[in-house]
Amino acid sequence: MSRTEISTLGEFALIDKLTEGLTPENPSTALGVGDDCAVLHYPDKEVLVTTDLLLEGVHFDLTYVPLKHLGYKAVMVNLSDICAMNGTPRQITVSLGISARFSVEDIEELYSGIRLACQYAHVDIVGGDTTSSLTGLTISITAIGEADKEQVVRRSGARETDLICVTGDLGASYMGLQLLEREKAVLQGTTGDVQPDFAGREYILQRQLRPEARLDVVSALAQAGVRPTAMMDISDGLSSELIHICRQSRCGCRLYEERIPIDYQTAAMAEELNMNVITCALNGGEDYELLFTVPFADYERVQDIKDVHIVGHITKPELGRMLVTRDNVEMELQAQGFVAFRQPDSDK
Amino acid sequence: MSRTEISTLGEFALIDKLTEGLTPENPSTALGVGDDCAVLHYPDKEVLVTTDLLLEGVHFDLTYVPLKHLGYKAVMVNLSDICAMNGTPRQITVSLGISARFSVEDIEELYSGIRLACQYAHVDIVGGDTTSSLTGLTISITAIGEADKEQVVRRSGARETDLICVTGDLGASYMGLQLLEREKAVLQGTTGDVQPDFAGREYILQRQLRPEARLDVVSALAQAGVRPTAMMDISDGLSSELIHICRQSRCGCRLYEERIPIDYQTAAMAEELNMNVITCALNGGEDYELLFTVPFADYERVQDIKDVHIVGHITKPELGRMLVTRDNVEMELQAQGFVAFRQPDSDK
Numbered sequence: 268m269s270r271t272e273i274s275t276l277g278e279f280a281l282i283d284k285l286t287e288g289l290t291p292e293n294p295s296t297a298l299g300v301g302d303d304c305a306v307l308h309y310p311d312k313e314v315l316v317t318t319d320l321l322l323e324g325v326h327f328d329l330t331y332v333p334l335k336h337l338g339y340k341a342v343m344v345n346l347s348d349i350c351a352m353n354g355t356p357r358q359i360t361v362s363l364g365i366s367a368r369f370s371v372e373d374i375e376e377l378y379s380g381i382r383l384a385c386q387y388a389h390v391d392i393v394g395g396d397t398t399s400s401l402t403g404l405t406i407s408i409t410a411i412g413e414a415d416k417e418q419v420v421r422r423s424g425a426r427e428t429d430l431i432c433v434t435g436d437l438g439a440s441y442m443g444l445q446l447l448e449r450e451k452a453v454l455q456g457t458t459g460d461v462q463p464d465f466a467g468r469e470y471i472l473q474r475q476l477r478p479e480a481r482l483d484v485v486s487a488l489a490q491a492g493v494r495p496t497a498m499m500d501i502s503d504g505l506s507s508e509l510i511h512i513c514r515q516s517r518c519g520c521r522l523y524e525e526r527i528p529i530d531y532q533t534a535a536m537a538e539e540l541n542m543n544v545i546t547c548a549l550n551g552g553e554d555y556e557l558l559f560t561v562p563f564a565d566y567e568r569v570q571d572i573k574d575v576h577i578v579g580h581i582t583k584p585e586l587g588r589m590l591v592t593r594d595n596v597e598m599e600l601q602a603q604g605f606v607a608f609r610q611p612d613s614d615k
Numbered sequence: 616m617s618r619t620e621i622s623t624l625g626e627f628a629l630i631d632k633l634t635e636g637l638t639p640e641n642p643s644t645a646l647g648v649g650d651d652c653a654v655l656h657y658p659d660k661e662v663l664v665t666t667d668l669l670l671e672g673v674h675f676d677l678t679y680v681p682l683k684h685l686g687y688k689a690v691m692v693n694l695s696d697i698c699a700m701n702g703t704p705r706q707i708t709v710s711l712g713i714s715a716r717f718s719v720e721d722i723e724e725l726y727s728g729i730r731l732a733c734q735y736a737h738v739d740i741v742g743g744d745t746t747s748s749l750t751g752l753t754i755s756i757t758a759i760g761e762a763d764k765e766q767v768v769r770r771s772g773a774r775e776t777d778l779i780c781v782t783g784d785l786g787a788s789y790m791g792l793q794l795l796e797r798e799k800a801v802l803q804g805t806t807g808d809v810q811p812d813f814a815g816r817e818y819i820l821q822r823q824l825r826p827e828a829r830l831d832v833v834s835a836l837a838q839a840g841v842r843p844t845a846m847m848d849i850s851d852g853l854s855s856e857l858i859h860i861c862r863q864s865r866c867g868c869r870l871y872e873e874r875i876p877i878d879y880q881t882a883a884m885a886e887e888l889n890m891n892v893i894t895c896a897l898n899g900g901e902d903y904e905l906l907f908t909v910p911f912a913d914y915e916r917v918q919d920i921k922d923v924h925i926v927g928h929i930t931k932p933e934l935g936r937m938l939v940t941r942d943n944v945e946m947e948l949q950a951q952g953f954v955a956f957r958q959p960d961s962d963k
Contacts, residue, residue, distance in 0.1 A: 302769050303699035303847055307662040314655040314662060318742060318757055320710035324749040351651035362668035362755055394666060401672040405712055407755035409666055479828050499651055
């Protein structure tokens with residue numbers, strides 16, 4: 268594969284190359300890339316804004332994450348935050364800090380993943396910033412979305428007796444990460460051209476490398492006429508997020524271990540690694556599923572929505588935030604989720 | 616001064632500390648920090664969005680940039696882009712990547728500059744992301760602003776005979792940077808506690824360390840009833856920006872050297888460093904002044920606006936993009952402005 272140095276192109280030519288042929292598809296995009304600002308038009312909707320900063324070595328490891336997947340995921344994690352407000356994403360801005368290790372072709376590969384995610388979600392790329400970096404790759408994405416005023420769901424609206432729901436299944440992304448980390452360690456100990464064996468583990472890998480924001484569930488809720496009372500996306504682990512909702516809604520909860528949805532591959536991987544699968548599902552992080560609460564009266568309506576699972580209910584605050592185990596023991600929920608400042612830093 | 620490690624606090628507590636007491640002052644801010652997204656409300660205006668990524672070692676050098684100034688400047692460079700569309704900034708999101716070199720107190724200092732800039736410009740901090748970084752400090756800010764639909768000014772509207780205007784004076788920030796770089800080199804060669812002598816150079820230092828977005832000029836234009844036909848902010852140097860406007864407006868220009876506004880301190884510093892002051896004013900960058908064009912009929916109205924200077928006029932494209940020197944020689948304008956990929960990278 269050919270390698271073109273970014274310095275031979277320059278910033279403006281690189282941006283032109285990356286954004287070539289971008290045509291906005293949302294009526295709310297009045298002006299996209301190419302000026303000092305994007306111009307958006309939201310006369311009838313609330314505007315939702317969220318942003319995420321992804322740094323090489325902290326949030327991703329290019330030893331095993333293909334650049335195209337990374338671009339795709341970087342977009343999806345932002346769209347997931349728009350979904351978490353019960354909104355629909357419409358635009359993103361993309362800022363990249365790029366070290367000389369990366370060629371023009373590398374960045375095109377990254378950007379193709381970004382564009383693919385946008386295409387899939389009908390989101391317009393409307394701006395950004397591209398600059399050199401001294402070390403590694405930096406990706407900062409801001410997503411903008413919309414929701415009707417009365418449809419916006421915050422974290423603070425959960426009420427006693429509300430049902431607690433989660434989408435999809437949990438812990439798979441974390442197990443995918445463990446698998447990739449293990450294979451990396453194995454490969455670094457060898458000299459030959461060993462191909463890791465991922466057969467039968469495609470699902471957990473896909474969940475780690477190519478997560479999908481639950482745009483489908485936001486649509487399904489609207490179609491079913493269900494407006495959640497509180498909602499978040501699960502990026503730091505179910506425990507941590509449920510505690511956020513309880514704190515901000517000033518309530519307690521009972522979460523039933525046996526109801527937490529776990530895929531077979533997740534369970535199998537956990538067993539192989541001798542890890543407690545429930546701990547992984549509660550604290551693994553990077554699920555990008557939705558956690559939400561609905562009034563008890565919506566029981567049947569949410570039960571009929573594909574991929575939505577009722578996992579517990581909201582209680583009075585004095586009853587605490589409890590996990591009810593399979594053998595009916597109550598334990599206090601602990602947030603052991605991903606902590607952004609836990610890992611060691613190298614430039615003390 | 617005490618030093619608290621960020622790892623002892625954790626991400627959520629750090630964010631709480633930094634955003635403590637933030638109260639939105641704009642009616643367009645329906646929901647600020649603390650949920651998955653900010654919620655904004657823009658029923659009657661166009662929404663302007665811009666973003667900038669600032670990386671340590673590429674965009675700033677903490678050897679001589681105080682953290683508080685850095686925070687202030689990081690906000691202002693974004694607000695400047697909102698001004699460049701003839702808009703008014705209302706909200707920002709702030710993402711920080713922080714290595715272990717930085718203490719909680721350092722980040723509070725940085726954030727105090729961010730908050731000061733927001734206070735000054737009546738801008739709400741509505742969200743962001745805070746994470747650890749392996750190397751140095753990363754700042755990514757997205758600014759959101761508003762403008763009436765018919766007031767938004769793009770780069771593409773300049774027409775033949777339009778007057779070319781710039782605000783303030785040019786090249787000062789670049790000269791401030793040269794001074795700081797020189798003092799840094801001097802200091803690195805010494806062991807004693809030498810205090811650099813900045814007397815009589817306060818203005819160029821202030822322009823480098825604490826630039827102001829020209830919110831005042833946007834207001835003054837509105838009050839004078841002048842709507843520019845094209846506008847940009849000058850971040851990469853007047854030459855480069857004027858070429859952008861000419862390209863996007865498909866026109867030529869004549870820029871008069873003798874009319875380019877230059878401060879006395881800028882000229883003195885250039886002479887001391889044996890640099891051509893006009894080259895510095897044309898290509899220095901980081902001025903964060905506004906460059907705009909207005910119909911010839913607005914001549915008197917713009918002349919009366921404080922700090923606005925008419926520096927040339929727009930021509931037919933076939934006449935080229937010309938600089939007319941003091942001795943009446945025409946030279947083609949060259950963009951030699953700041954190029955983000957020019958500097959060497961360290962991790963090839």
